[in-house]
Amino acid sequence: MSNMQSIGLYIHIPFCRSKCPYCDFFSLVSYDEQLKERYVDALKKEMEIYSQKIRDVEIISIYVGGGTPTVLTGEQLSEILSSCYHNFQIAKKVESTVEANPGTIDKEKMERLLQSGVNRISLGAQSFNNKALKKLGRIHTKEDNIAAYQLARSAGFKNINVDIMFGLPGQSKKEFENVLTELMLLKPEHISLYALSVESGTPLDNTIKTGKTRLPCDDFCNKLFLSASDYFSEYGYEHYEISNFAQSAKRCIHNELYWKNRAYLSIGAGATSYIDNKRYQNYQELNQYIYLLENGILPIRYQEVLPLKERMAETIILNLRMMEGLEKKAFHSLFNITVEDIYYQSLHNLKEQGLLTESNTHYFLTKKGILLANNVFMEFLD
């Protein structure tokens, strides 16, 4: 790589205490302490190898995600973070986030994270209703969520995200409103609000197919989403991405890198990186990942240069996720051609359907387009 480039660094921790029935992410629930130790060493080794290969980059965001990073000990997490500082040039104003599961944190871990330079906690609360949390198979209660949040605050974290899910089985409007009220009492700087999605092959998918579980219809979910979005804006949150809301200057820098289709390096089993228009994916199988690194070999399963058409579509789709939308000039300077030249018909169709609109400088989703974002994105895919 030439010229100093600002990139993000993602670190994947593929362990969880137990499997949530809706989840299709790669994570292990049975592992021993030794495997965790070897995994942490492998992560450090992977960073060390990259530090020799990737020069002239500055890390502007670090994001430790999973799985459940907080199943690691405070000491392991701090080892990983100091390895980042040891191997890479880290920006002074780096945003450094760790995802925390309210069922797996304590005071010592929070303080350790803060001392390791972490300045943002993303709390996987998901709900503040105990019945809903139980149905989701989460290992924590509403009380744990509040205690974890307060622990992060009292440890000194000034930037906390809370993940909330909606469209849960049997969820009523009242129940959701109560969740929002609880959330506003905490006043997080950032909120991620996701609809529960049913991934095929998950236990949730099976109970839906057999009729044991019923999800609310799309119309109802859309109403919940719009009411939440209005509610958050009354409290001063900016709706800046389809599923994300932030108080001023607290947008998530790491996710913005993804949405702006910028470069990031990902470390860990199954992790995907995007650097110099190339996509890399690591082996997911843990023993293979660890074994290769123990032998000083990068665990890359495949790499591909993204075809031009795919890069264009991806640029549009990712940028449209942001409320400010796709900047016409930016598209032109990336590809040397206007977005209209390539996608005239798609843009026209979407505008006709009231899903997309434009200003002099940008294309962006309408309110209807936000609710039907997947339909919009399909237009740009062959």
Ligand code: SF4
């Ligand atoms: S804690 Fe997160 S990653 Fe782990 S099983 Fe549950 S949803 Fe999946």
